[in-house]
Amino acid sequence: MAGEDKLSPLRERIDAIDAEILALIAERARIAQEVGRVKQEAGERDNFYRPEREARILRRVRDANPGPLDDETVVRIFREIMSACLALEKPLQVAFLGPEGTFTQQAAYKHFGQSVQVQPFPAIDEIFRAVASGACHFGVVPVENSSEGVVTHTLDSFLGTSLLISGEVVLRIHHALLSRCRSLDEVQEVLAHSQALAQCREWLDRFLPNVKRTPVSSNAEAARLAAIVPGSAAIASEVAARIYELNVLERNIEDDPDNTTRFLVIGRQEVGPTGDDKTSLLVSTGNRPGALYQVLQPFAAHGISMTKIESRPSRRGMWDYVFFIDIEGHRDDPGVARALRNLEQKAQMVKWLGSYPKAVI
Numbered sequence: 001m002a003g004e005d006k007l008s009p010l011r012e013r014i015d016a017i018d019a020e021i022l023a024l025i026a027e028r029a030r031i032a033q034e035v036g037r038v039k040q041e042a043g044e045r046d047n048f049y050r051p052e053r054e055a056r057i058l059r060r061v062r063d064a065n066p067g068p069l070d071d072e073t074v075v076r077i078f079r080e081i082m083s084a085c086l087a088l089e090k091p092l093q094v095a096f097l098g099p100e101g102t103f104t105q106q107a108a109y110k111h112f113g114q115s116v117q118v119q120p121f122p123a124i125d126e127i128f129r130a131v132a133s134g135a136c137h138f139g140v141v142p143v144e145n146s147s148e149g150v151v152t153h154t155l156d157s158f159l160g161t162s163l164l165i166s167g168e169v170v171l172r173i174h175h176a177l178l179s180r181c182r183s184l185d186e187v188q189e190v191l192a193h194s195q196a197l198a199q200c201r202e203w204l205d206r207f208l209p210n211v212k213r214t215p216v217s218s219n220a221e222a223a224r225l226a227a228i229v230p231g232s233a234a235i236a237s238e239v240a241a242r243i244y245e246l247n248v249l250e251r252n253i254e255d256d257p258d259n260t261t262r263f264l265v266i267g268r269q270e271v272g273p274t275g276d277d278k279t280s281l282l283v284s285t286g287n288r289p290g291a292l293y294q295v296l297q298p299f300a301a302h303g304i305s306m307t308k309i310e311s312r313p314s315r316r317g318m319w320d321y322v323f324f325i326d327i328e329g330h331r332d333d334p335g336v337a338r339a340l341r342n343l344e345q346k347a348q349m350v351k352w353l354g355s356y357p358k359a360v361i
């Protein structure tokens with residue numbers, strides 16, 4: 001075959017490099033096992049996963065990437081190596097909003113790698129319960145979407161929990177239209193989560209204007225139904241198409257090409273500072289004049305930037321609200337610590353929901 005004589009020496013070099021990579025990965029894995037033994041001897045039972053250390057490693061890899069592979073690709077490769085190393089120390093159980101094939105499952109794998117055991121739960125509050133009870137080490141829940149805003153179920157679940165946020169995951173959301181049908185004109189009903197229906201509204205108005213739209217509990221549930229309800233189609237991910245054996249009738253049907261969802265990782269452990277962190281807070285002020293100003297002022301005074309503020313009913317009475325606030329920095333950073341002390345003097349209640357590394361990719 002043409003060029004074969006030129007390929008052989010290149011392939012020999014690749015073979016030699018693969019042997020070196022394999023030896024180095026094996027050595028890394030043995031050291032991770034040693035780390036696991038040290039943690040065990042120190043009496044750790046559940047604290048094997050160290051998000052702050054992982055974020056530092058992944059940022060170092062991203063910043064040192066010489067190319068030609070892009071940053072996302074090299075981070076993904078190292079993410080998987082670390083995931084496998086952690087599984088040698090202690091396999092993690094991670095709860096996600098199911099069923100199989102949801103974007104939340106993709107977010108869980110993006111954050112923890114493929115070597116964790118993921119477990120689907122049908123509702124957000126069940127994920128909180130699974131983590132609080134110790135049935136799972138961590139949970140992954142959606143918190144906001146760039147076109148649809150906050151996921152109120154998730155915010156409300158923080159009102160009554162002592163769980164902490166240990167990380168965030170940012171995922172680009174690409175919706176596809178999946179069906180057993182062979183073409184768009186056979187489709188009589190579109191099933192999807194209400195947020196996905198809203199995110200694809202312009203596309204649906206244009207290409208399936210007279211087709212019934214039915215909201216269901218998740219996109220993966222829509223895909224599961226589309227496999228058994230004749231004439232139906234689901235809006236879901238291409239991963240769901242593989243799981244439920246559906247045809248991809250159309251790709252990227254979201255109206256906003258930058259459609260992104262942010263997820264939170266919830267757990268029971270505190271995470272140390274990494275130098276590029278976020279802190280989430282729940283603040284209540286009581287219903288008095290200037291309450292919001294009192295909440296914002298300490299951050300402005302200490303030069304802390306706020307990345308999000310969201311108000312929700314407190315469930316304690318009519319017109320009583322709580323604020324969900326995200327700020328830049330870790331609670332151990334001196335500026336953040338000063339702003340929080342100041343805020344505690346002004347607000348009725350300040351609940352720290354966790355300080356955690358910003359998403360690396």
Ligand SMILES: O=C(O)C(=O)C[C@]1(C(=O)O)C=C[C@@H](O)C=C1
Binds near residue numbers: 083086089
């Ligand atoms: O440094 C540690 O504490 C480790 O356990 C090692 C390691 C790794 O593979 O680098 C694995 C899991 C932790 O979450 C962080 C890092």
